[in-house]
Amino acid sequence: MNIQVTVNGKVQEREVDPRRLLVHFLRDDLGLTGTKIGCDTSQCGACVVKMDGKTVKSCTCLAVQADGSEVTTIEGIAADGELDPVQQAFWDNHGLQCGFCTAGMIITVDELLRKNPNPSESEVREGLKGNICRCTGYQNIVKATLAAAEAKRS
């Protein structure tokens, strides 16, 4: 099938198999390998991207479902070479170790803060339920999220 997807602001038109997963379209067809595959069962959230402003797990979404939509991946989060406040907060607060869950975490946190610009710590922890990190114990991810919230508010 022919699909047209705007990825990180750029229109991409491709022939894809109807069964092709969005994550493989992004990684293998477009070379945007920042989005990761951690589990194949929608548990870990490493593959989270934004589609038309909402987070989706791209390992559980077909590329054809993205036809006509706007997709943002981790490569498209920073604007004009400036880190997004969430990226910056992850860096400043040691919110990552091996980095494999990080793309999905950052995009999830970005949406979390859009929905709730002033979350409590427990709201942040609840909001991260769909994302698994095995390195950090989440502590500095939570800290980074709260710091990003503050940075975005000011």
Add this chain to the structure above:
Amino acid sequence: MTTRILGSGIRRREDPRLITGGATYTDDVQLPGMLYAAILRSPHAHAKINSIDTTAANSSPGVVAVFTGSDTNGVLSPIPCAWIPPDSDVKAVAHPAIATDVVRYQGDAVAVIVAEDRYQAEDALELIDVDYSPLPAVVSPEAAMQPGAPQLHEDAPNNQAFHWVAEGGDVDAAFAAADVIVKDTILQQRLIPNAMEPRSAVANWTSSMGELTLWSTSQNPHICRFLASLVTGVAEHKIRVIATEVGGGFGSKIPVYADEMITSFCSMQLGRPVKWTATRSEGYQSTTHGRDHIQYVEMAATSDGKITGVRSVVYAGMGAYLSTAGPGVPTILHGLMYSGTYDIGATRADIYGVFNNATPVDAYRGAGRPEATFLVERLVDLLAVELGIDPVDLRRKNLIPKFEDGHDVVCGLTYDSGDYEMILDKVLEHVDYKALREEQAAAREHGSYMGIGVCTYAEICGLGPSQVAGAVGFGGGLWESAIVRFHPTGKVNVYSGISPHGQGEETTFAQIISDELGVDVDDVSIVHGDTSNTPMGWGTYGSRNTAVGGAAMVLAARKVKEKARLLAAHLLEAAEADVEYADGSFFVKGSPDQSKSIQEMATMANVAWNLPEGMEPGLEASAFYDPPNFVYPFGAHVAVVDVDKDNGHIVLRRYVAGDDCGPQINPMIVEGQIHGGVVQGAGQALWEEAIYDDNGQLLTGSMTDYALPKAHMLPEIEIVSTVTPSPHNPLGVKGIGETGTIASTVTIYNAVIDALRPLGITRIDMPLTPEKVWQAIRQEQGS
């Protein structure tokens, strides 16, 4: 005065590429003409292979080749086990890369498809027709040793992979003379390490050069190259292993696996690059598991609470084959650690390594030491209850007193340095232990089950002296090396055989070099993870990066500094003995205005216009560091839990980690290691378990079924620390990567059992799920 870079919690230099999607992990590698491999795995835990028909798969769209064991047999040598503890009759049974006659665990490789893309390879897997005759399977390591149990290997009667005993002191005499003996049966359940990055390999064979390049998710690329040369037959110097970006390992990326060798075989057969990447469920079956002990343990003591002996009989599941370091884990890294932080006169570990029809077991964060700390600290708590002594008082009574330069424990190890009471005091003060006990007493009056868990630990890491490695059957050395190279502009590259994969040593190592050479930290870059541009090194595990790898680079830096000093003396026209170093500059004693910076010396050494007689051009040095001893970090942890007696639900309310890893190069990174380790250990105590049914089917076969800790299940981890330098390495550092799992599982477990103490409950098998806790409460209430 500026802040010293050593000891500063500076941000990690790794992060910019990781937070922007710019890093290249193995599965991100794309090569022209690359093919994709998919491995067919046995659905049976134990079965005879009668026949394999690949005809339909071969003609499936996009399929380039199908290989079975009959193709790899004789081309790929068996996958080796590289840790054979001596005097233990180890049965290192041959582990073929692809099974030909019998499969011995669910996940054993049976065939491989190579196709033009991933989807085509996966499609064709379903077209391979394997005719199996299922055989009886056995999963419990204790059951596997009983008469009549299904046998995995002809060469290993009763499925015994080895029997290893370590005894110090007269254990039987200690127990015969004991006033009191407490016993426990401990299930150290099987765990799945779950690095977030699934294993992956990209192999690229260039036949014209006879060279194999292998991108591999490895914690130790040089060991991977070493063993890959044995398996593939390609000479070691013709193999390049690249593992520059690896998404966590926790021990599961130490082993050299069949899959990476199969991928290499495919590339060598087809002359094209081949990629294989595990799905998560595939990884659950084929990536090594951890723990899997059944332990019968006892502690002897006097009536006033002096511990006099510890002994065990342990059945340690090895899985169907011996993984690379598998046998070393329940033996050397476990059985020598029964003294913990205590002065105990006699300890004996009696360990059976057992083949069972399950995924092979190897190191998992802590590797043997959590299993040792758990049993010692459980027994101490049981003894405290038996004697009616507060568990803290009992611990304090038995702690080894402060020592700064060596303390011999009864099994033969010499701990390097320790002040166990100091960290215990600090943690207890931080939590206000007395107030917690008062709160608990009040809660009990109201029928609420609040529990306080305490643990002290000392652990062995910073692996280790190579002579000892040889003596304990480790098939390699455990030294590290480094090259420190100044470039003409005064910038520095450091090349290390250590292979960090999330721990942040690009940053900490740069801090070490910056401090040692007096150059700006941004003028230093660390190169690691690629065998083509790094010196031999044994890799990252056993919390050895900084204590061993960091020490090697300090020694290399000091050589560089001395050469630069001699050059400075020459250019300052001063006597060598009169030139001193401070903060990156050399100056003439008594004339601080006459000075040269080390970076100027780098330029002058590289251009070599004016060198002293006999000095070689360039400014670089390599050093090899073989540690004289292991390092022994230690600490005390406290957990506070609330158990809901109506539904068995546990709330981990507080967790305090008190750790002493010596001087901290980067406290921010140290804390991050503690957070992650504590949470993994909490996972074992409360949620995680690899469950097989009686037929050897892995029931927790995906992240849907295997319960990993998530953010909402955890409290903030509170951290306190003390600093007791190791006397024997140049930085005084100890390890911190594994202390979390070593301490936290038993700390939390002790807290839960403490909460249930009014009911008389003394044990529940881990993980402490609400259902099991509820059942235990009901049983006690009903009895």
